[in-house]
Amino acid sequence: MNKDVKKTAIIIGAGPAxxxxxxxxxKETDLKVIILEQSETIGGIxxxxxxxxxxMDIGGHRFFSKDDRVNAFWKExxxxxxxxxxxxxxxxxxxxxxxxxxxxxxxxxxxLIRTRVSRIYFLKKFFxxxxxxxxxxxxxxxxxxxxxxxxxxxxSAVFKKxxxxxRNFYIxxxxxxxxxxxxxxxxxxxxxxxxxxxxxxxGAQRVKGLSLFKAVxxxxxxxxxxxxxxxVETSLIEQFMYPKKGPGQLWExxxxxxxxxxxxxxxxxxxxxxxxxKNTVLAVKAGEREFKGDYFLSxxxxxxxxxxxxxxxxxxxxxxxxxxxxxxITVGLLCDRLNIKNETKMKTLGNIVPDCWxxxxxxxxxxxxxxxxxxxxxxxxxxxxxxxxxxxEYFCSEGDDxxxxxxxxxxxxxxxxLEHIGVADKKDITDAVRVKIKKAYPSYFGTYEQFDKxxxxxxxxxxxxxxxxxxxxRYNNMDHSMLTAMMAADSIRTxxxxxxxxxxxxxxxxxxxx
Numbered sequence: 001m002n003k004d005v006k007k008t009a010i011i012i013g014a015g016p017a018x019x020x021x022x023x024x025x026x027k028e029t030d031l032k033v034i035i036l037e038q039s040e041t042i043g044g045i046x047x048x049x050x051x052x053x054x055x056m057d058i059g060g061h062r063f064f065s066k067d068d069r070v071n072a073f074w075k076e077x078x079x080x081x082x083x084x085x086x087x088x089x090x091x092x093x094x095x096x097x098x099x100x101x102x103x104x105x106x107x108x109x110x111x112l113i114r115t116r117v118s119r120i121y122f123l124k125k126f127f128x129x130x131x132x133x134x135x136x137x138x139x140x141x142x143x144x145x146x147x148x149x150x151x152x153x154x155x156s157a158v159f160k161k162x163x164x165x166x167r168n169f170y171i172x173x174x175x176x177x178x179x180x181x182x183x184x185x186x187x188x189x190x191x192x193x194x195x196x197x198x199x200x201x202x203g204a205q206r207v208k209g210l211s212l213f214k215a216v217x218x219x220x221x222x223x224x225x226x227x228x229x230x231x232v233e234t235s236l237i238e239q240f241m242y243p244k245k246g247p248g249q250l251w252e253x254x255x256x257x258x259x260x261x262x263x264x265x266x267x268x269x270x271x272x273x274x275x276x277x278k279n280t281v282l283a284v285k286a287g288e289r290e291f292k293g294d295y296f297l298s299x300x301x302x303x304x305x306x307x308x309x310x311x312x313x314x315x316x317x318x319x320x321x322x323x324x325x326x327x328x329i330t331v332g333l334l335c336d337r338l339n340i341k342n343e344t345k346m347k348t349l350g351n352i353v354p355d356c357w358x359x360x361x362x363x364x365x366x367x368x369x370x371x372x373x374x375x376x377x378x379x380x381x382x383x384x385x386x387x388x389x390x391x392x393e394y395f396c397s398e399g400d401d402x403x404x405x406x407x408x409x410x411x412x413x414x415x416x417x418l419e420h421i422g423v424a425d426k427k428d429i430t431d432a433v434r435v436k437i438k439k440a441y442p443s444y445f446g447t448y449e450q451f452d453k454x455x456x457x458x459x460x461x462x463x464x465x466x467x468x469x470x471x472x473x474r475y476n477n478m479d480h481s482m483l484t485a486m487m488a489a490d491s492i493r494t495x496x497x498x499x500x501x502x503x504x505x506x507x508x509x510x511x512x513x514x
Contacts, residue, residue: 006032009492010284010291012271013037013299015044016478017468017485019254020073021297024489026261031295031492033263036286038270041248042255044299045328045440045469046478048248051433053382054389055246056332058437060357060371062116063241063250065479069486077253078111078243085112085244087378090385091347096239104244104379109253111241112377117346117354120182121370122361124422126343127182129359145181152177166195166444186361189368190395191326191443199444244379247478271300274309281464284308295492297485299468301325301439302454315450316457322447323454323473327403328440329394330371331414334431338388338424349374349385365417366402369393387430392418398438407434442473459498465491467501480504 009025011018014037022033041047049056065071082101087093089105095113102110120127125140138146152175161168166187170179187195243249255265266286273285274296283292285308298305306312306320338352346354358370371391378384392414396402402410411432418424451473458466467484469476476484487501 006030007294008032008034008292009295009297010293011035011297011299012284012305013044013468013471014042014251014255014265014267015299015468015481016046016251017299017471017481018044018297019251019258019485020482021465021467021485021489022258022263022265023254023261024486025492026258026263028489029493033258034291034293035258035263035265036269036271036284036291037265037267038300040267042265043248043251045437046247046251048246049330049332049433049435051332052334052431054332054334054373054431055380056330056373056389056391056433056435057246057248057371057376057380058330058435059328059393059440060369060376061242061247061478062356063111063243063247063478065477067479067483070479070482073482074241074250075111077257078109078250080111080241081113085378087349087374087384090349093347108244108249110244112244114240114242114356114376115346115354116238116240116356117344117375118357118359119355120359120361121340121421121423122182124362126340126353126358127361141181145177148177149175149181151175163200166198166200169200170195182361185363186359186368189366190441191445192395192397193445197445199448201444242377244377246377246380271304272308274305276310276461279460279462281461295463295465297465297467297488299466299471299481299485301442301470302458302466302473303439305458305466305471306454313457316454319447319450320454323451324443324446324448325397325439326395326441326443327398328437329396329402329410330435330437331392331394331411332431332433332435333390333392333414333418333424333429335388335390335424336386336428336430338390340423349378350388352388360421362421365421366394367392367414367417367421368395370423390424395441403436410434439470442470442475444475448473455502459502465498465501472502476504 009031011022014035018035022035025031025033045058046061047058049058063074080098080101081104082098083103085104088095104110104112118129120129127137127140156171156175160172163169170183184195191198269286271284271286274281275283281296283290303320303323340353342348342351342353344354348354354375355372356375360367360370373380373389374384381387381389394402411434415426415429419426458464465488466472467488468481483504484501490496491498
């Protein structure tokens with residue numbers, strides 16, 4: 001064999017994991033790198049959708065991580081702002097600016113520093129998120145609900161439930177009355193099943209160490225804490241970085257870097273088959289094309305990966321084929337105004353509410369969450385001073401009634417629900433678009449209980465590296481997905497064991513480590 005012939009890494013998916021792995025391999029090895037992306041869009045669920053000059057962040061992506069490697073990676077691609085952004089300049093808001101950092105008014109490759117504001121909308125009133133007992137909460141809930149919540153929390157603190165499911169996980173941290181008010185219905189909207197039927201592992205990953213006590217304690221001690229001192233739970237972080245034009249801008253920038261380093265990205269090239277022999281992957285098929293390689297890094301859904309493989313044990317095939325997912329619909333609505341008032345002390349353009357996103361807890365609508373893109377970045381909106389650009393988020397399953405509705409009918413449903421809960425009037429909506437995303441959320445019920453069998457099978461292939469949210473069937477954040485990719489690249493470069501890739505965002509590894 002000719003020693004000058006480069007070995008090849010085939011990467012499935014041009015989302016955060018796939019692009020990060022490609023960049024690391026191109027920078028740190030002499031491998032030839034090919035990315036196969038099934039869609040025509042860079043970034044996966046972290047893409048930015050553009051509609052009539054207005055930009056949508058699908059799912060909302062805070063650029064925040066407790067891992068220095070990830071933060072450094074982001075800042076290398078898009079440096080932190082050194083001058084005020086458009087809205088900060090007008091409103092006189094101060095931000096922690098980077099010395100000699102780019103000017104977002106002139107430069108494109110720039111990370112903004114944004115304030116994290118998210119609240120719960122329930123009883124047509126705003127509640128703090130995460131929920132905490134404050135004077136506003138007591139006033140909004142009413143005396144009777146507050147007393148029940150207080151006694152419920154005390155009871156849960158004394159009599160702990162076995163955390164065999166997500167329901168018990170939440171009750172142990174917030175008490176049964178608060179769980180029923182603020183968690184049960186919303187969680188069922190997201191996953192389509194009751195929290196009693198969802199693994200507590202989801203809570204361990206997503207909610208981590210958060211509890212009612214910690215939420216209250218964070219508020220009480222805030223005036224006395226030094227900056228950057230002590231540990232703050234992920235869900236309580238108050239500021240985050242954000243690309244000027246949404247998350248997709250960063251991934252599109254990274255894709256350009258990958259190409260400039262010699263990497264190849266083939267769009268509209270979905271992998272449909274995986275050819276294996278014993279414990280080695282030989283090639284993948286994409287339609288009529290076949291791509292041979294020495295290393296294969298997959299961020300495609302585990303279900304589809306295993307379905308496409310030859311010689312899969314029957315039990316593994318059945319578990320993987322039936323792994324559950326939740327799909328996702330966002331409706332973008334351009335509004336002249338909102339009916340909900342800004343009663344906070346935070347200054348915003350047009351004095352709109354300052355929230356990045358709002359959790360809709362109202363039980364009589366299907367709407368799960370509401371994003372206000374003006375507050376993520378003023379550059380996401382064509383006219384941020386006079387228009388409010390919002391995203392209504394719905395959780396569904398591919399093929400169900402919501403998924404199958406026409407765009408016109410679904411947009412009408414979204415407008416009606418928005419008006420019904422008092423957020424905006426239909427007459428004030430001037431533009432609309434609907435976006436559907438398949439397999440946005442790997443789910444923690446059904447055959448997931450037996451997922452270790454699938455994981456062990458995939459790990460048995462020496463040259464296969466599973467990474468990212470769908471690649472590991474794990475509800476990872478963006479930074480976790482990137483870490484799995486970095487570790488996969490490290491494993492290829494050094495020959496190190498692959499176990500660390502699967503340990504990202506688990507109790508024994510990433511969990512609140514910094």
